[in-house]
Amino acid sequence: MPDSTPRFTEVAPRVWVAHYDWMHVNITLVGGSDGLLMVDTHGSAAEARRVADDVRRLGAGPLTGLVNTHEHWDHHFGNATMVEQFGDLPIHATDWAGEHMEVSARHTFERYEQDAADPRRDEVLATTLQLPTHTFSSAVQLDLGDRSVELIHPGRGHTAGDLVVRVPDADVLLGGDLVEESDPPFIGDDSWPLEWPTTLDLVLGLMTDATVVVPGHGKVVDKAFVQDQRFDLGVVAETIRDLASRGVPQSEALAQGEWPWDPALLESAVRLGYAHLPRGHKRLPLV
Incomplete structure (x- = not known):
């Protein structure tokens, strides 16, 4: 029997979010008079077919475009299924994500x-x-008819090609994996831990105190x-800079630093942080 449970929940006027248990992925629909824009498409063709069924069950209009928040597979492996199910659709991403998606x-x-x-x-x-099919370097505006x-692209953080989606009239911001409802957010081998905080400063500048924030994974959150x-x-980021400037070698940084999260979750952050530091910010290791 088909699943009749409503999946998409309206979190702001004509903005619906569906949360899927696998990887706690969020898929968002933004509605306009011309149709629906889908932000991220999930991690497999099979899961994307479930998403497509949920879009039809919502009945809020035709799907007219896709956005991939970055090049990681769990956010775009449903692209082909959406095109197969709904017809030829423009697919938007940053230049970086578009250029690196195939390798990723x-x-x-x-x-x-x-x-x-597995x-x-x-x-x-x-x-x-x-x-x-459509990429951009810094910013682009999409016309959904009456919205x-x-x-x-606010800068490097989770990846070098992250984008956020802002729906100004509804005061909604879709953060992709620059924002995750988890502590810590996932810092992977292609993240930029020293730049992520300042990238989020720009993202925070796009918000009001009432902004509804949809993370790439997990529950809807807020500006706070x-x-x-x-x-x-x-x-x-500052702990990495401080340790390196005092000559603490990377191999000892996790043990010597005072971290806001479990150090075992920060191995990539420390390794990448040390690698990304300008030479002048490092001292010879303490002996």
Whole structure:
């Protein structure tokens, strides 16, 4: 029997969010008189078909465009399914994400090919890659008819190609993985931990105290949550700078630093932070 449970919840006028248990991914629909814009498309063709069914069940209008917040697979592996289900759609992303999506996807496919025990292996490997068709460098405005939506690349953070989506008339900001409803947000091998805090400063400048913030993963949050996460990311960045300036080697940084989160979750942050520091900010290791 088909699932009749409503999946998309209206969090602001004509802005609906669906939360999916796998990876706690959020998919957002922004409605205008010309149709619906979908932000992120999930992590496999099979999951994207569920999303497509949920869009039809909502009945809020035709799907007319897609946005991928960055190049990680869990945010765009549903692209091909959406085009298959709803017709030829423009797919928007930053220039960086568009240029690096194929390489990023190849790494994902290789990882699942090597992990025969993963229950999602066959599902992910059955997915067809569909790349963005429209990319931009800093900002672009999309016309949904009676509403405009802004796509903004605020700087490097979770990746080098993150974008946020601003719906000004509804006071909604979709943060992608620059904002995650988790402590800490995921800091991976392609993150920029020293720049992430200042990138979030720009994002915070797009908000009011009443802004509804949709993270890439987890529950809907608010400006105060983003401010707190930015503060903790700032502590991580400044701690790395301080340790390196005092000559503490990278290998000892996790043990010597005072961190806002479990140090075991910050191995990539410290390694990347040390690598990204200008040479003049490092001293010879203490002996």
